Every structure is written in C-alpha cells, then in structure tokens.
Amino acid sequence: MNTSKIEIKNLTVDYIEKKKSFTALKNVSFPVNEGEFVSIIGASGCGKSTLLSVLEGINKPAEGEVLIDGERVNGTGSNRSVVFQHYSLFPWMTTRKNVAFGIQQVRKELSRTQRLQIADEFLDKVGLSEFKNKYPSRLSGGMQQRAAIARALAMDTEILLMDEPFSALDAKNRIALQELLLKLWEGENSENKKTVVFVTHDIDEAIFLSDKIVVLTSHPGTVYDIVEVPFERPRNREKLIERKDYAALRSKLLSMFYHDIADRIGGNEVVI
C-alpha cells in the first residue's frame, strides 16, 4: 500500500539578502510515497538544495508546507538523515568518531562499543576502513563525501535526504556506492523500505536509482514534470542501457533539461 510519507505542498521559498527578496522556489508540490526512491534533477541554481533544506527542517518556506507522516515539518527530526552537498563532517572528530556521533544522536540506546562497531562496519562498506582514525582535513574530497554518506546510512533512519552525494567520486566508487545505497534502501524485507529523496544532476544515475524523477526548472524553481521510472528491480546496469525505452526516457529527460536552458539562452541570461 502506498501512502504519502512526505507531502510537499505549494512550497515557496524566498531568500532575503540586503532587504531584497529572491524567490528560489515557487509553488512546488509533489508527494513522496513511503518506501519510494525519488530523484530531483534540474540545472545548477534551480533550487534543489533549497528544496532539500526545507525537508531537512533547517529552512522555512515563505508559503506552503511540508508534511512528513501527516505532520507539518517544523525543524529537524530524528526520522531523517542527511548528506549535504558540502559533506560537512566535524573537523575535530576522526572519521570514525564522526560516524559514531551521528549514530549516537538518533540511537541513544546503543552503547559506545556498539556505536563504534556500527561505525566501523559502515566505514568498511564505503571503503574507508584504513582511514577511520584520520581527521577529515587529512582526507580527500571524495573520501570526506564517502564518510558523510557512511554517517547518514549508519544512522538507519526512515528517510534519507541526499544532495548530490556521489558528485566527488570516481566512476568505480560511484557505482559501488549506488549499489550500496540501493541495498540499504531495500532493507532486509520489502516491508520497511526507506524513503529517499536524492538530488543529482546525472540523468543516468537518476534513472538507475529512482522510482520517480522530479524535474525542476529555474528562476524561480518550479516543478517542470514528474516522470515515473517503470523499470523493474533489481536493475542491471548494462542491460538497462541497451533497452529502447531507457533511451527514450533518457532523451525525454535530457530535452526537459535543454528546454530549461534553451529558454534562458533565448532570454538575456546565459547559465550553463
């Protein structure tokens, strides 16, 4: 049974800078069902991170609201874990401590040893075992990103909010982490799948991972279209790429992308 886990209703978000108001998102509405994997794509600056910040509860909308389990979001909550676009680990904690600290905030019942054990397990999954006792300043950008992903995944929350989490990774790590994410999303039984909202600008990644793709246009950010991804799971990367309907879906999404950019090139502002 699909019920709406997250309900985004008529969301408008303004940024006020030097007394001038700038509308980053306008009238955005869409539901995210329980256990659904939803990707958000759109040009740079169209408001993807802004949308996520409202779901995270660190940004308040000017109009509209976000409901989670039917309740209005009014701040952060322990049902959500987040990977920021700027991965933000705490620089004074080792990688391991960063992950364990995240776990500690949502799962108070665990002992220190249990937390560290889970942290080690997840750092191993993202390939950072050897670096677990290093401080973030000693890690590369991609490693920091993997550590932040490990922290979010280890927190094992119902909802995962991820903002371009794989952007700093090489192809090999990216594929490995996509698989890992899918595995954790599906969980042990299909009853309690996590709900994922995933921002990316990689169309292939969005298709491979998602049930549904929300395409945003920019200035101000609005929903251009919501596209269902019909492919059955588990998906096989190589076979998927060869399918005709995959190519069709891909070019449809691409044209939406270009449509948005072409509109702006037609105007007097050029953003690529």
Place this chain on the structure above:
Amino acid sequence: MTIKARFLRITHIFFAILMLIQLLPNKSSKEVCTSSLIAFAIAAEAVVIICSFLIKKKESLLLTLDIFGFIYVFLTAWTLATAKFDLLNDLLFPPPGKVIAQFAEDKTVILTNIKSSVGIIVQGFLLAAVTAIPLGLLIGLNARLGNAASYLTKFFSSIPPIVYIPYGIALLPTFRSVSIFVIFLASFWPIFAGTMSGVLNVDKKIIDSAKVLNVKKPAMLTSIILPASLSQIFLGCNQGLSVSFILLTSAEMIGARDGMGYYVKYYSDFGDYTRTITGLLVIGIVVIAVTFLFNIFRQYLLRWKG
C-alpha cells in the same frame, strides 16, 4: 638526515670559538667567573648533542641548532666585550660568567620567586579561563546578546588593566590576592571576547550539520560550538597570558615582597646589576617556558586542524 649532516654543524664551531676565547687573558680587574661560563657552555653543548640524537624532523633540529648557535655567538661577544677587553662599564655590564655564577648562588631565592610569580599567573589565568569560556559560549550563542556583549567587552578591555591595581589594593587584603584579581581581569576580557567571536563565527554549515543530526542543546555546546570556536578561544588566551606577565612583573615592582619583578627592582635599587641582569634573563626564560608549554597544549587540542 645522515649522521654527518646531523653532527657536522656550524653551531659546534661557535661552541669551540667560545671555549677558545676563554684562554685569552682577562683584562677586567673584577672577578669574571670563567669556570661558571665554561660549565654552562658545556652543559648547553651536551643538550645540543642529545638533541642531535633525538630530534627526528630536520627542520626542528636545524632550528634548535641555530638557536644554540646564536647563544654561543652572543656569549662570545659578551665575554669579549667585558672580561677579555673590558670595553664596557663593568658595574653596569657584568661578564656572562658572573651572571651565571650569580644564578647558581641565588638558585633557591630565584626558584621561590619564580614559584610565586608563576603561581599567581596560573591562578589568575585559570580563574579567568574557567569563567570567561563558559560565559562566552552561553552569551555568544544568542546573536543579539553576543553583539551587545562584544561592545561592552571592547569598553572594558580598553582600560589598561594596570590601572586596576590601586583599586585592587583598596579592595583586597594581600598583595597576592590583588595580583590574582588584576590578572584575572586582564585575561578575562580577551578570553571572553575570543570565545564570543569564536561562537558568533562558527560556520553555518557546521551548525546545520549538527542540527540535522538532532544534536541536543548541551551536546551542541560541548561537542560542536566549543571545538568549533577553539582556535579563537586560544587566540584570546594567548593574548591574556602575555598581558598577565607584563602586568604581574609591573605589579611586583610596585608593591611585592617576592616574585621576579620584585627581585629585579630590589637589586637594581642597590646598584647590583649582576643580579638585575640575572633576573631579567630568568624572567625571559620563564615566560618562554610557560608560553611553550601552553602552545604544546594548544597544538594538542587543535591537532585536527588541516
């Protein structure tokens, strides 16, 4: 570094020169205590050799060697200008051997004085740190309150703390308590200001990360805000510490019965410039030692910095 590179350094040549010039006849009519200087220089050279074995990092070793090289050159020039050629007034400029001998002679008195001075600084400074840091954290947390407080702090820290001394003497019974009070005031404001500016300037991304992790208020303060402001807090502490030394030695020269400032003042009043110079050098060494220890502590707590 190769063994050769470690031990064949110019510092040792400076040491040899310092030793050789001791063979020249003394021109000064006063006692010059050559043996004390030689003993001191040999002890220094022993330290250099031990360091050459122990220090692994090339930069640190070279730095140590260079510093000792300077000391040898300085001692050589000092010996030549005083004991050997008698170029300077020997009442105002005692030869280095005499200063070293004086130090050995006054060891216990000097140690008591150091203990007294450092004790006062540590007490006043710690009192300031344990009050200013929590207060700064709590007030800085509220942006509006923090803003107002930083203006008030600017006012209070603009009062040179030395002018609190007369008032402190009226308020408090002993010289020691006055000194602690004044050092407390002098260190409190920079530490408080540093802490607040640290808290007010914590990166918003850090705060957001903590918020989405649902970090609760107490942990937010101790696990997030405090470490995030730590470098600024230490800036304030450093400032407080250096003001403390200036202040204490000045205060000791005004009204104390012990302490290093008192030692210097007391003997210069009697025209005993050997002891005056001994005192000055000891104060320098003590300040450097305390600052050095404090820096080690700081570097340890900030070891995560890139």
